Amino acid sequence: MKKYSQGFKLKIVQEYLKGKMGYILLAKKYGIPSPTPIRYWVRAYKAFGEEGLQRKRKHKEYPVQFKLDILNFMKQTGASYLETAIRFNMNHPGLIASWKSKFLKEGMDGLLEKARWRPSMSKKLKTTEKKQEKQCHVRSS
Known part of the structure; x- marks a missing residue:
C-alpha cells in the first residue's frame, strides 16, 4: 500500500470539502487507485x-x-x-481489522502482543565467534 504525506491528504480532503468533486473523481485526478483512502481521510479529518x-x-x-x-x-x-476507530479515538481502522482476523483464527492468543523479533543469543554468539576468528586470522598472517 502506498503511503501518502499528511500535506497531500490535507489538500485532497480540503478539495473534497469544497464540494466540487466526489471521492471517485478526486481519486482519478490524483492517481489514487481507489476512492476508499479518501473516504477514510475525510472521516478522520472530521x-x-x-x-x-x-x-x-x-x-x-x-x-x-x-x-x-x-x-x-x-x-x-x-x-x-472506521466508525469503531472513531468511537474509540483511534486513527487506524486497519488495526481493528487485524485484531478481528487474529481473534477469529487464534482466539484470545491472537490478541496478545507478540515479542518483536530479536536476534537469538546463538546468532549473536556465532557472529562474535566469526569476528574473533577473522581477527585471529589477520594477526597470524
Whole structure:
C-alpha cells in the first residue's frame, strides 16, 4: 500500500470539502487507485482534525481487554471498522481489522502482543565467534 504525506491528504480532503468533486473523481485526478483512502481521510479529518491525517510513527500497544471491548462493540452495534476507530479515538481502522482476523483464527492468543523479533543469543554468539576468528586470522598472517 502506498503511503501518502499528511500535506497531500490535507489538500485532497480540503478539495473534497469544497464540494466540487466526489471521492471517485478526486481519486482519478490524483492517481489514487481507489476512492476508499479518501473516504477514510475525510472521516478522520472530521473526527480528529489535521491530527487524524498523521501517520503514526510509534507502535502503541493496546491491552487485550481493550481489543475485546472494541470487537464486542462492533459485534453488538454492527459498526464499521472506521466508525469503531472513531468511537474509540483511534486513527487506524486497519488495526481493528487485524485484531478481528487474529481473534477469529487464534482466539484470545491472537490478541496478545507478540515479542518483536530479536536476534537469538546463538546468532549473536556465532557472529562474535566469526569476528574473533577473522581477527585471529589477520594477526597470524
